[in-house]
Amino acid sequence: MAAVLSRYARAFADVVIDHKMNPDQTTAELSQMAALVDGSRELRNVLQNPAVAREQKLALLDAIIQRMNGSKMLRNFLAVLIDHRRIGGIGEIVQQFKEELDRRMGIAQAQVSSARELSATERKSLEKQLAEITGKIVRAIYSEDTALLGGVKVRMGSTIYDGSVLGRLERMKAEIAGS
16 A cells, blocks of 8 residues: 555655645645544545545535645645545655655755754754765754763664764674674
8 A cells, every 4th residue: 555655645746846846835735634634534534435426525625725725736636636545545645755855855864863952053063964974965853862871873764873872882892792
């Protein structure tokens, strides 16, 4: 199912790029719609129910899009999801859409854990170093983990950069045990 939903995400990313739409605004609109569908069982039931006429579903969709000032492209994309009975997977489609847009725009997501809150200067310096390593713009999400003792641990996709004190101690322990 994930592979099928990723096709929809990639197709919508194609539309956004080809029509030079604002990626942040489009992502926000799509996320808003996903929150609405995921948050309302009644709405989801109407949009997924094959007994409800397509015209009624699209009229409801048009009313929602108009109320939220959504784009025509978003409306058309959601209509395709409804027609192909994929609207229930909109939450996963949004996530894959964001990842696809980031990939195409050369943006890498980084999850940074540190023993303490990093200052703005430290964050900027870390993001600059990560950008030099990856050759991409880095969008970081920061969290604190006191178990690290000091330093930082960065996860980018499946790659982990461990510059924490705990990580160094574990590497030393492994070296000593291996000698």
